[in-house]
Amino acid sequence: MLPIDHTDPINAQILAISEDKIQGFVRQPFAEIATRSGLPIDTVIARIRAMLAAGTIRRVRQTLIATNLAEGALVAWKIPEPRLNDAFDHMFRNDPFSGHVVIRSTDGNTAGSEYRLWTTVKTPAGFTIDSHCRILAAQVGAERFRAMPARGIFALGVGHVRRKTIQPGDKADTPAHMLPTGVVQLTDLEWQVLVALKREFTPDEITPDPWAPRAAEANLPLDTFCDIAESLNTRKVIGRFSTFLEHVKPSATGQRVTRFNALFHWAIPPGLELQAGAEVGRHLILTHCYWREAGPEFRNVNIMAVAHGTDKDLLLDHKRAIDTHLAACQIPVTYTNVFWGGRSEIKPSEISPQLYRQWLATLPPTPYSPT
Numbered sequence: 001m002l003p004i005d006h007t008d009p010i011n012a013q014i015l016a017i018s019e020d021k022i023q024g025f026v027r028q029p030f031a032e033i034a035t036r037s038g039l040p041i042d043t044v045i046a047r048i049r050a051m052l053a054a055g056t057i058r059r060v061r062q063t064l065i066a067t068n069l070a071e072g073a074l075v076a077w078k079i080p081e082p083r084l085n086d087a088f089d090h091m092f093r094n095d096p097f098s099g100h101v102v103i104r105s106t107d108g109n110t111a112g113s114e115y116r117l118w119t120t121v122k123t124p125a126g127f128t129i130d131s132h133c134r135i136l137a138a139q140v141g142a143e144r145f146r147a148m149p150a151r152g153i154f155a156l157g158v159g160h161v162r163r164k165t166i167q168p169g170d171k172a173d174t175p176a177h178m179l180p181t182g183v184v185q186l187t188d189l190e191w192q193v194l195v196a197l198k199r200e201f202t203p204d205e206i207t208p209d210p211w212a213p214r215a216a217e218a219n220l221p222l223d224t225f226c227d228i229a230e231s232l233n234t235r236k237v238i239g240r241f242s243t244f245l246e247h248v249k250p251s252a253t254g255q256r257v258t259r260f261n262a263l264f265h266w267a268i269p270p271g272l273e274l275q276a277g278a279e280v281g282r283h284l285i286l287t288h289c290y291w292r293e294a295g296p297e298f299r300n301v302n303i304m305a306v307a308h309g310t311d312k313d314l315l316l317d318h319k320r321a322i323d324t325h326l327a328a329c330q331i332p333v334t335y336t337n338v339f340w341g342g343r344s345e346i347k348p349s350e351i352s353p354q355l356y357r358q359w360l361a362t363l364p365p366t367p368y369s370p371t
Contacts, residue, residue, distance in 0.1 A: 002046060004054040006245060011056075013037050014047055018243040025062065025197075025229040029241040031208060041208060048243055049203040056245065060201040061348070063239035064194065067181040070122040070351040073129045073147040074292060074304070076115035079140060084116055085343075087140035091119050092345045095136060096359060099349035104263065104339040111337065112298040115146065118263070118339070124353040125183055135363065148292040148304075152178040152274070154281025155289035155305070156239075166284045168314070169321035176281030176289065178274060184235055192218050193228045194237070195352060244346075259310045261341030264319055265294070265301040266326070267334045276303050276331045283325070285309075285318045299335040312340075 006015055017037045026032050030048070034041040051057040066072055079087045084103065091098045099120040106113040123132045129147050137145055154176040186194070196218040201210065215225035232238050268276040273291045281289035286305045294301040305322075309315045319338060326333055350356070 002050040004051050004056050006051075006056055010039065010043065011047055011051060013039060014044055015243065015245065018044075018048065019245065020240055020242060022241040024240070025226075025233040025238045026241055027211065027226050028208060029062075029210065030206065032241075045206055045208070049206050051243075052201075052206070053203045057243045058346075059244045059348075060206065060242070061199065061244075062197050062241050064198055064351070065179075065237055065239045066122050066349060066351055067150055067153065068184045068235075068237055069186070069194075070124045070349075071127075071129050071149070071183065072120065072122045072181075072349075073149040074290075075119050075121050075129075075133055075148070076112065076146045076294075076298075077117040077119070077137075077140075077142045078115050078144040079117055079142050081116075083141050087117055087142065088343060088345075090140050091117070091136065092347070094139075095121075096350040096355065097122050097132060098136075099347060101345045102261070102341045103343040104341055106337060106339055111301075111335070112146075112294070112339075115144075115297070117142075120349065121147070122349040122351050124351055124356045125185070126353055127356055146295060146297055148294055150181050150290045150292055152180055152277060152291040153289070154178055154277040154291070155286045168285075168317040169325070170284045171325070172282040172284065174282065175275075175278035178277060178281075178291070179236070184237055186232075186237075190228060190232060191352065193220070193225055194232065196225075197229055197238075198348070200348075260308065260312045260315055261344065262307050262309075262315045262319070263339040263341065264305045264307065264322070265298065265335075265337040265339065266303040267299055267301045267336070268303055269332055269334065270302075272331055273302055275329070276326065279326060279329050279331065280305055280322055283318070283322050285315075298337075301335065301337070 003011060006012060014033060014037050018033045021036065022029055022032055030045055031041050034044040048057065048060065052060055088101055088103060092101045102118045103116055104118050121129055121132060123129050133145050133147055196214040205213065211226060212222050215222040218225055229238065277289060277291050280303055285307045287308060289305040291302060292304050307315055307318055
């Protein structure tokens with residue numbers, strides 16, 4: 001029986017590449033993982049299959065840059081405490097367009113601490129985040145919500161295994177480049193490829209040539225399917241090919257990848273967001289870093305970043321190192337805070353306009369009508 005824990009040396013060698021190092025569309029992604037990890041492809045395939053079947057890896061899929069395919073936002077929800085867990089369940093189980101669903105808390109009564117439920121939401125072209133959130137608010141009894149679209153992305157990756165050895169203050173040699181957001185218009189054929197492309201792989205589908213069945217699913221020759229995928233890649237629609245670790249729950253053998261999920265907040269004076277985001281985003285511990293406008297409820301926070309780890313104090317040391325670096329760059333911070341993740345679930349958000357229309361058709365009448 002093959003080892004299934006992320007701590008196994010060979011598994012860790014594979015995961016250090018497969019979590020977030022295969023950027024864009026690759027015709028033979030498992031062969032690329034094998035080449036870059038220095039292992040035979042048969043070993044890579046057997047180990048990824050075993051970890052996926054055991055739940056150590058929760059999904060294997062081609063990611064998309066969803067901010068370029070659909071309107072998206074991080075949404076903070078103010079929900080009466082007795083309804084909080086029911087609202088969590090509803091967002092996770094009943095809304096295909098909510099992705100990350102997290103109950104968060106702060107270490108004190110700070111700005112926005114009454115917003116306990118945090119989700120990511122995507123709405124396809126032709127629909128709006130505000131109208132979608134109004135529907136959800138009516139369904140779960142939310143008192144208020146604050147939607148925070150990304151104005152720019154400075155860091156977006158996973159790499160939990162690779163990040164275990166990163167020390168506070170470790171950063172890239174140069175500032176992070178901001179990826180702007182903006183919805184790309186696609187043809188029906190391109191959507192046909194994307195829908196087949198993004199579906200999660202089952203263990204049996206992890207083979208040296210994984211795209212051949214997906215091309216058949218899209219009713220296209222393999223070369224045509226791959227040519228369209230490569231074209232979409234040049235248009236910044238394709239993200240990374242990734243094996244996503246189960247980092248919230250323990251594995252079948254009781255191993256945890258992470259214990260703490262920290263959402264860091266900084267308020268930077270207007271006009272300095274690009275500079276501040278570039279300096280924050282270069283810190284290697286961060287899995288995400290965005291420019292988002294949180295508004296007065298959160299004391300006008302505009303730079304947000306996420307870090308994961310097994311030691312809360314160490315994560316705070318990483319936060320202090322970033323604060324020190326901002327000060328050294330003479331970037332003023334008018335307010336900062338940390339929101340800690342508790343109960344959490346993650347699923348891919350649907351982004352198909354057709355699926356959104358089908359979802360709307362299943363809803364009972366509500367006081368809110370999408371536009």
